[in-house]
Amino acid sequence: MQQLLFAVFTMIGGVLACVLYFFGTNWLLDRLFPSKGRMGAEASRNLRITNAIRPWLFMAPALLALGIYLVYPVFESFRLSFHDRTGRTFVGLSNYAWMLRDGEFRQSIFNNFLWLLVVPALSTFFGLVIAALTDRIWWGNIAKTLIFMPMAISFVGAAVIWKFVYDYRAAGNEQIGLLNALVVWLGGTPEAWMTIPFWNNFFLMVILIWIQTGFAMVILSAALRGIPEETIEAAVIDGANGFQIFFKIMVPQIWGTIAVVWTTITILVLKVFDIVLAMTNGQWQTQVLANLMFDWMFRGGGDFGRGATIAVVIMVLVIPIMIWNIRNATKEMEGR
Known part of the structure; x- marks a missing residue:
């Protein structure tokens, strides 16, 4: 109850602070x-000044937050990557040399590569297929709501749910894990799924696919509805079947949106952390870059230099994809 009251008062206080800020700054500006x-030139001059300043009053809190929590950490991480574990002694490229030789880092890169191959592709594919199918049935909106619901769950919350799916009990005991219960019912032997090297990565990927399919479905459904009916009717008249219409008529017209969805999920995958931390904590060869960064930065006494080095690598991997994504999104909005 104390935590609930604290959360409620925090939200109320935050809203009131925003209202006071905007009303107060605008009142002061006026x-x-x-x-x-005022008359003539003075009134016109003051009006131009207030119109120029007012948008910055609205953007100032966001710009301040971005500066403190995004811009500053980028430069600080880059600086720390050239320093030792305390962040005080300059060590040059030693952290980068360590990183290239470290087996756990190479394992993390490999795992992230697997995630990049599987999660964006399957999330986008399932989202596209579901969007196309649900637009054709009367209860499609209900189905979309159910599929989109995982998006409302935090990654940690989703991991807790899937812990019960993958839960393991020794043979002969009652299985509370859904997957092992199904395996036993089919006459198989229960498995500790999270401890199976290599394949456990795919079991973790299922969680993120489950979450992100709803996101892909919503965006692609809107894109599909924007396709001109005339092109589909013309294809039907020409004798095209359903598969030909979907893959040769509909998909090419929304290819830009598909690319934006794909790259958006790709950026998320490069930063995946919560699911791995909650499910395996990087054990059994499931380590990923973000979790490895967290381990070096905040555990075992903390090594700011090595943690920051891994953070820089993640940033370098994300930036090109993010720029490409923004450019494609801009082209989509401009209708090109």
Whole structure:
């Protein structure tokens, strides 16, 4: 109850602070550069000044937050990557040399590569197929709501749910894990799925696919509805079947949206952390870059230099994809 009350008061306080800020800053701006009651050139000048400043008043809190929590950490991480574990002694490229030789880092890169191959592709594919199918049935909106619901769950919450799916009990005991219960019912032997090297990565990927399919479905469903009916009718008249219409008529027209969805999920995959931490904590060869960074930065006494080095690698991998994604999204909005 205490935590609930604290959360409620925090939200109320945050909203009131925002209201006071915006009303207060606008009131102060109007007092410093009044246009009402002024005549001629002075009123026009003050109006131009207030119109130029007012948008920055609205953007100032966001810009301040971005500066403190995004821009500053980027430069600080880059600086720390050239220092020792304390962040005080300059060590040059030693952390980068260590990183290239470290077996756990190479394992993390390999695992992230697997995630990049599987998760964006399957999430986008399932989202596209579901979007196309649900637009054709009367209860499609209900189905979309159910599929989109995992998006409302935090990654940690989703991991807890899937812990019960993958839960393991020794043979002869009652299985509370859904997957092992099904295996036993079919006459098989229960398995500790999370401890099976290599394949356990795919079991973890299923969780993120389950979450992100809803996101892909919503975006692609909107894109499919934007396809002109005339092109589909023309294809039907020409004798095209359902598969030909879908793959040769519909998909090419929304290819830009598919690419944006794909790259958005790709960026998320490069930063995946919560699911691995909650499910395996990087054990049994499931380590990924973000979890490895967390381990070096905050565990075992902390090594700011090596943790920051891994953070820089993640940033370098994300930036090109993010730039490409923004450019494609801009082209989509411009209708090109």
